[in-house]
Each structure stands twice: as C-alpha cells, then as structure tokens.
Amino acid sequence: MTRTKPSSITDARRGARLAAVQALYQMEMSGGGVKSTVREYLDHRLGEDSETGPLETADVDFFRVLVEGVVEEQALIDASIKARLAKGWRLERIDSIVRAAVRAATFELLRRADVPVAVVIDEYVGIVNAFFDGPEGGFTNGLLDRLARELKANDLRQLTS
Structure with a gap:
C-alpha cells in the first residue's frame, strides 16, 4: 500500500487520533479484537483516499500506540x-x-x-x-x-x- 507523506506531524497525529477513535468505536460496536482491527486499518483504511481526508496522512505508529494503549x-x-x-x-x-x-x-x-x-x-x-x-x-x-x-x-x- 502506498502511504501519503504527511504534510506535517500535526496532520499525521490528527489523522491517527481520528482513526483511533473510529477503531475504538468499531471494536466496541462489533466486539472485534484489537489485533484484527489494527490490521484492518493498516491494510485498508490508513493511507487510502478517504472522505475524511486525515486518514490519508495518519501517523501509523501513533495510531497503533493509541489503540493498543487504550485497550491494554x-x-x-x-x-x-x-x-x-x-x-x-x-x-x-x-x-x-x-x-x-x-x-x-x-x-x-x-x-x-x-x-x-x-x-x-x-x-x-x-x-x-x-x-x-x-x-x-x-x-x-x-x-x-x-x-x-x-x-x-x-x-x-x-x-x-
């Protein structure tokens, strides 16, 4: 998957935060696990063209730290x-x-x-x-x-x- 280079650290973290909130919501609603949800976002949502824009530039490592940290x-x-x-x-x-x-x-x-x-x-x-x-x-x-x-x-x- 091609990752778009973030225009700034701020934008990258903003995208990671939005993605983390969406992933946490998704896990709560679906009962999905952290590993499979993080993998889904890494493979299919982050770095892709998106209606929400910020997901394109999300800091992948920060996203993972947030989601895994909240669950842990x-x-x-x-x-x-x-x-x-x-x-x-x-x-x-x-x-x-x-x-x-x-x-x-x-x-x-x-x-x-x-x-x-x-x-x-x-x-x-x-x-x-x-x-x-x-x-x-x-x-x-x-x-x-x-x-x-x-x-x-x-x-x-x-x-x-």
Missing part, C-alpha cells in the same frame, strides 16, 4: 473517567463515539507526557465536534479539562511527598 489500559482509563463524571452518571451513558474519544484522550493524558495537555483536549474536542452539532463537544471539553487538572494535581502531590 482500559480498566485504568475507565476508572479515571468514571471518577470525574457528574454524580449519577455512568460511563455507559456517554455516547459510544464520545466514549471512544474520551478514552483515547485519557490515554494520552495518562501516558503521553510529550503531548501538551491543551493539544490533547483541543484535538479530541475537535473530533467529537466533527461528529456532533450538540453539547457533546462541550461535555468532552469539560470532562477532559477536569481530568487533566486532577491528574496534574496528583502528579504534583506525588513529587512533593
């Missing part, structure tokens, strides 16, 4: 998200696409210190806004902002203890 650490990620939801909310109540985006963003916030927090939040809010016209983007922004602030506060507490 889903229990920790879900616990982190659940702890920040409003009282009475359950993770299952969140739309599946939003849930996939929030999981991927949470993985980046927890494990990718090389990516600025503002970039993570902005990128995933943008992905959610591409799928929804309603309040989902604001919900995602608020949840990720709360998560990022509390994770940073916990990191600072651990450094000073």
